[in-house]
Amino acid sequence: MAKQIRTIGVMTSGGDSPGMNAAIRAVARACSYYNVKCIGFYRGYQGMIENDYCEMNARSVRNIISAGGTILKSARSEEFKTAEGRKKAAENLKKAEVDAMILIGGDGTFKGGKIFSEEHDIPVIGVPGTIDNDIAGTNFTIGYDTALNTVVDAIDKIRDTASSHDRLFFIEVMGRDAGFIALNSGVGAGAEEILIPEEDLGLDRLLESLKRSKRSGKSSSIVVVCEGDKIGKNVYELADYVTENMPDYDVRVTVLGHMQRGGSPSCFDRTLASRLCVKAVELLLDGEQNVMVGLLNNKIVATDFDNGLKEDHSINKELLRISDILSV
Amino acid sequence: MAKQIRTIGVMTSGGDSPGMNAAIRAVARACSYYNVKCIGFYRGYQGMIENDYCEMNARSVRNIISAGGTILKSARSEEFKTAEGRKKAAENLKKAEVDAMILIGGDGTFKGGKIFSEEHDIPVIGVPGTIDNDIAGTNFTIGYDTALNTVVDAIDKIRDTASSHDRLFFIEVMGRDAGFIALNSGVGAGAEEILIPEEDLGLDRLLESLKRSKRSGKSSSIVVVCEGDKIGKNVYELADYVTENMPDYDVRVTVLGHMQRGGSPSCFDRTLASRLCVKAVELLLDGEQNVMVGLLNNKIVATDFDNGLKEDHSINKELLRISDILSV
Amino acid sequence: MAKQIRTIGVMTSGGDSPGMNAAIRAVARACSYYNVKCIGFYRGYQGMIENDYCEMNARSVRNIISAGGTILKSARSEEFKTAEGRKKAAENLKKAEVDAMILIGGDGTFKGGKIFSEEHDIPVIGVPGTIDNDIAGTNFTIGYDTALNTVVDAIDKIRDTASSHDRLFFIEVMGRDAGFIALNSGVGAGAEEILIPEEDLGLDRLLESLKRSKRSGKSSSIVVVCEGDKIGKNVYELADYVTENMPDYDVRVTVLGHMQRGGSPSCFDRTLASRLCVKAVELLLDGEQNVMVGLLNNKIVATDFDNGLKEDHSINKELLRISDILSV
Amino acid sequence: MAKQIRTIGVMTSGGDSPGMNAAIRAVARACSYYNVKCIGFYRGYQGMIENDYCEMNARSVRNIISAGGTILKSARSEEFKTAEGRKKAAENLKKAEVDAMILIGGDGTFKGGKIFSEEHDIPVIGVPGTIDNDIAGTNFTIGYDTALNTVVDAIDKIRDTASSHDRLFFIEVMGRDAGFIALNSGVGAGAEEILIPEEDLGLDRLLESLKRSKRSGKSSSIVVVCEGDKIGKNVYELADYVTENMPDYDVRVTVLGHMQRGGSPSCFDRTLASRLCVKAVELLLDGEQNVMVGLLNNKIVATDFDNGLKEDHSINKELLRISDILSV
Incomplete structure (x- = not known):
């Protein structure tokens, strides 16, 4: 008993x-x-x-x-x-x-x-x-729900300036082993691409997708990257790689970091x-x-x-x- | 076909x-x-x-x-x-x-x-x-989820001033026939009482509960009231009733209204x-x-x-x- | 000394x-x-x-x-x-x-x-x-600055639903003797009219202004009313008056209340x-x-x-x- | 004419x-x-x-x-x-x-x-x-005012997790040539230290100040760093320097970046x-x-x-x- x-x-x-x-x-x-x-x-x-x-x-x-x-x-x-x-x-x-x-x-x-x-x-x-x-x-x-709102709120702000300046942003979000935050916040923020550890998109397909996106009339883009992404490059290397291959795009990086853990x-x-x-x-x-x-x-x-x-x-x-x- | x-x-x-x-x-x-x-x-x-x-x-x-x-x-x-x-x-x-x-x-x-x-x-x-x-x-x-956050955010603000002035607030939220918003936002905002159409608490038990709450050391209180509540009194009449029966309590009312329908x-x-x-x-x-x-x-x-x-x-x-x- | x-x-x-x-x-x-x-x-x-x-x-x-x-x-x-x-x-x-x-x-x-x-x-x-x-x-x-942001944030939300439903909203904000909050939040929220105690617009000019606004193509409108306004009617009476005189407008009222005193x-x-x-x-x-x-x-x-x-x-x-x- | x-x-x-x-x-x-x-x-x-x-x-x-x-x-x-x-x-x-x-x-x-x-x-x-x-x-x-609120809101969130984990955060904010954002948001967020280009604190005094802060009973700290700061180290190098000299502190870095430019x-x-x-x-x-x-x-x-x-x-x-x- x-x-x-x-x-x-x-x-x-x-x-x-x-x-x-x-x-x-x-x-x-x-x-x-x-x-x-x-x-x-x-x-x-x-x-x-x-x-x-x-x-x-x-x-x-x-x-x-x-x-x-x-x-x-x-x-x-x-x-x-x-x-x-x-x-x-x-x-x-x-x-x-x-x-x-x-x-x-x-x-x-x-x-x-x-x-x-x-x-x-x-x-x-x-x-x-x-x-x-x-x-x-x-x-x-x-x-989890609060973190998603924090991320989406931050991406909304970045979207404002990305649109104003026709820029491409890589935004790293938390998730060492799991892409939940990246995937859900990416859909919620209307990201053009989402990179998560569970699914390796590959660099070629990423480039191709960004180019297609640009052709379709989008002048700015958001790529959400999970910190644990396994594409083989960190978010800064990714940005460099895309800059090299799409020189007409003005590429920037934001790592959201620990603000994702806080807040009411x-x-x-x-x-x-x-x-x-x-x-x-x-x-x-x-x-x-x-x-x-x-x-x-x-x-x-x-x-x-x-x-x-x-x-x-x-x-x-x-x-x-x-x-x-x-x-x- | x-x-x-x-x-x-x-x-x-x-x-x-x-x-x-x-x-x-x-x-x-x-x-x-x-x-x-x-x-x-x-x-x-x-x-x-x-x-x-x-x-x-x-x-x-x-x-x-x-x-x-x-x-x-x-x-x-x-x-x-x-x-x-x-x-x-x-x-x-x-x-x-x-x-x-x-x-x-x-x-x-x-x-x-x-x-x-x-x-x-x-x-x-x-x-x-x-x-x-x-x-x-x-x-x-x-x-629904956004409306809950809007309500909880508003009640958090009201809680600030309720605590500063030792007041009791009746806060009416939307929900003509259903108490979902009242119930979930009430729990989320830490309300002392929640009045919904699906469950008639009764005026006596409300008073009793507020008095017990005061005895237990709470100097301010929040009561969330669903607009469709069937307790037989609207939120202003409720406030008057409680004021009459608990004259030492400074009672106030807020009807949150249509801001609950908007927002990102x-x-x-x-x-x-x-x-x-x-x-x-x-x-x-x-x-x-x-x-x-x-x-x-x-x-x-x-x-x-x-x-x-x-x-x-x-x-x-x-x-x-x-x-x-x-x-x- | x-x-x-x-x-x-x-x-x-x-x-x-x-x-x-x-x-x-x-x-x-x-x-x-x-x-x-x-x-x-x-x-x-x-x-x-x-x-x-x-x-x-x-x-x-x-x-x-x-x-x-x-x-x-x-x-x-x-x-x-x-x-x-x-x-x-x-x-x-x-x-x-x-x-x-x-x-x-x-x-x-x-x-x-x-x-x-x-x-x-x-x-x-x-x-x-x-x-x-x-x-x-x-x-x-x-x-004061925080209260202005709280009011503007609430009116932005109400604007969302006012636009969706082509409605006219009367929104009462705090200020027993002074119209500072009403005036600044009204400009900040892009209100169509602002009623303050320091300046009696008069009911006729209010109606006239709302009608002109409607003719100019606006399907929804926001009127910010200071609680201490001296137009001789409270915000609910104002709404009734306008409803009587502009029966094609769907008029609503929100009294923002004590949430204006709280918040970070x-x-x-x-x-x-x-x-x-x-x-x-x-x-x-x-x-x-x-x-x-x-x-x-x-x-x-x-x-x-x-x-x-x-x-x-x-x-x-x-x-x-x-x-x-x-x-x- | x-x-x-x-x-x-x-x-x-x-x-x-x-x-x-x-x-x-x-x-x-x-x-x-x-x-x-x-x-x-x-x-x-x-x-x-x-x-x-x-x-x-x-x-x-x-x-x-x-x-x-x-x-x-x-x-x-x-x-x-x-x-x-x-x-x-x-x-x-x-x-x-x-x-x-x-x-x-x-x-x-x-x-x-x-x-x-x-x-x-x-x-x-x-x-x-x-x-x-x-x-x-x-x-x-x-x-400027909006950017300050964005920064302070982000630091409030980081403060939550800094306090929970007894950490020291270096937070870089915008301002290539001027420390206005850093200085005002730093005071607004209650930062322990603020580093701006207009005033070179010096690394020694920074360390000394952080140590005094720790002795006085603070278990977590926030240092706001202006991106144009002229202390001779970027924010990551600063963090490394402090980690070397205060090994008992768990130091982290956040670069707030372009979200400071956006938002309502x-x-x-x-x-x-x-x-x-x-x-x-x-x-x-x-x-x-x-x-x-x-x-x-x-x-x-x-x-x-x-x-x-x-x-x-x-x-x-x-x-x-x-x-x-x-x-x-």
Whole structure:
């Protein structure tokens, strides 16, 4: 029989994403609602190792639902990758009488949580918080929608000046291993081309496409490039290559960078975070453990960590086709 | 055998919503891609009756993906509700050699389209464009996501001044028959109470809840009220009622109004519109007709009009529960 | 000789405005920089009367520069209008060893401060913080620029739907006694008409202008109405009047309300608040008192309270003329 | 005696800036109001040389007040720097019966316009449109305010993630020769350090300041770097240098780039553009010529080109001092 849960710990780990604060708030408030004590660990696993935490109640998360970043801070912990580090963390949880943990983060966070839980018999539940959307077990991760709006808003601005000056812009967006941001923001921003790691377009076809685009009457163009793109050149090299081969085009580069991780979360990310974290608390109280919560077909569901972790959250190739059709 | 489609007409009808331009662009571009002529009718059914249209090509929808409103304008047509009116529209389509229509709008638009199609044997496909999200056959309608962000952004601003002055605000949002906007924006904005037509909270419980909220240490509060709320009082009467019963609270009212219908569409609404409308064109070319396209479980699917129209797109009661838990 | 200043108090009073937090931060940081103790009183004069305050240092104003509202809260105090109330406040300041006060607020705040300072020989300096911009002695008040952007952003959204549906919108903006917001946002939003208290257009000329506008080919129109407009009808009555006299126009009303007071301050308001408050601290340390600081000809200058208070900050009539020319 | 003005030409030149469309609209509408014909040349001086223009009326500038970029496009013209090129332009103006030109752009645009006007006896008036704010004769150039808000909005987002991860960010903003954007956005965003070309801080003092900042309890920091900074290292080299010397700091770089040139203009830039361009038309009709219009002490005034051009629009050193005080 599952032991009774009297205290739940929560932390944020990995790259931060907009909506993590809404998630922390939902954990703290749901704990308060169910009369469970809530403890927040700082800087993810590192704070668990260093016993760096604060007690949280309904009031201590006041007005954070609209704030970007994470009040619990985030970090990547090398020490937690060692059995020694995880042992320290487990001992600290025991001292603080933490009965279960809610882990808000991405793929790496969940992998660490699974090992930790198995080694030390501490129930954990994962909540997908990352702008990359590269987690199976959920249609959307917390922060992804906001990041898309940030990117599209930036590209809209760049489009203004690109049109005024008849320029071609290469715009690099985040996504180390997955092209979700590039693909969706590219379609949303009406980009002429989208380069993602999952599909190698090839330099020849890129050139050909840009030339066709120019012939069709377009005087300016936007190419969205995923940072993890595997076309063999980085975004600056790409720009040089195109400049060489299309000397009449005035080519520029923008790397959007870390602004994609910040900003006030969208309504979608706030409600997603709220729903997922209330569910996470309720699952723990029901004796559930070692699952991640996700949004599938518009419903909040729990998925076994192994299914959540497997890398089958494949990119939606349909969108590449849509992009081709719409950039005629 | 379905006749060949050489010309597709498109229009926007009913209350406008952000993303309608992205939808029109996608129809025009997909037509161009498939070498089909595209004609845009102005002001929905009324333009069909008055034969008010323009030819559209890939270039004529340049740079509209980011624009709110609809370049084809929208209207409600009383005349189209008569057989006479629909006959005129059908004759105009015949004259302009329009083989099929794509109808971007809501429930009322689809109902009219169904009758029109049956009477005059013209294939139509419906694309759900409305901020209200009250259509079965799709998880999301075009414009809904943007409207939620507009509402949450406005409430965030009101929250600033409510907190500074320890006030209670009643904020009315759109939704004549459905509480989708109220419910989701209310959770997203961290509202203390949400009043929707689908669930009559009752005045006593509202008062009780506000008093409990005040006792728990909250000095300011936000109540989101759906315009179609059935609590028996409009938002001003509600404010008066609470002022009478909680004289120590400084109560204010904001009716957000039509700004909820405008603004540059979110990335979500742009990609949704793009995907739905490419699909709509492709379905027509494949001989499909009299369906609506929608997003179900993250996939674009066609639904029979009758299923799309039936009013079973019930509100997510889970969110009311979430709201209760999170406003502790 | 002026006594040495060891402790400076700060408060925000009257209607709150975006940038008040940036102002509080600048006071606290400047005090820290000059090794002066800083104390923040809550809810303006009321907190001084109730001895409700906190000590502030450089860290306690961390990350508030971007936040709307005021962390010190604001209020209007009836008690401070009495000699009794002001005496209580003065005694509390003495107990807390506060040597001088910085008052962030509008006209009413300054008037109270002047009396208080004279009665109790406590140096005060006023910082103009109000969205209304109705203070002589400064070209711009803190919060005014942000409010203008909020209004223009809202009207842009309403313009989208007004254009789509060929509608006429009456939009009421804040400004009880002064038409600054209406006039500048009206020009910025490209409104067809602007109604302000300082200039009574008259109903006949309004109708005439709207009819001329329609004849010239405009199918939709925006009329910005200042809440303090003296045309003799409120915004709803205006709408009814126009509907009666121009039955072919579909007329709607939006009252923007309190969202105009909130939101993250613009860069302009943040730098203005920063510059004004550093100057306010430095003036106190230099033995100056009973002045307000303001921005005149792009420089920070101190103005005698009496000059700052006098109501000669007259509206820029040039803008009305500009509006007439540009709405052809 | 000045000849009568029957046709006014307008163009935008140099780097584009938000509000140029509002300026074009104001020229076209003012021309319409005064019954003067208006002609818009594309791509600045290049369009005048290539005789690439369109006639404009009050309706052709409909709804562009809120749009970034410039519908007349912008360019830099090498050919116009030759007497030959300017002669072609003058002949084209004669053929099109253009009596005077309004030139919207920056310093380089005005210099070219002055020579052109003197050589060919064509009245010109300059309107300052550039995000850089580096023009004497006006307190503010069109587009500067919007660029500041774009930068501050981006830094706010980066601040979110910088705080979450305890990082130090170097953020490069535009300004080839002038530090206006860096200085004002840096103060507005609460940056810890601001590096501008007008003031060489020196690497040692930068390091010292960052170390002091860390000792004082700040775990994250923002350094705003003007692209034209003369510290002798570009922003990436700066980051490397600091990483070497402060190995415990996690240093990142963002180059904001061209998004600073785009976006919907702020209310301030829209009203500024409107006021300046109505004045420009009126001055031409009054026989005035070869001046620039500007905003000085909140009034629209004309300045002789030579005074407008001289490089004495020196940076506000007061702001550097403010920044030092506020980053304690």
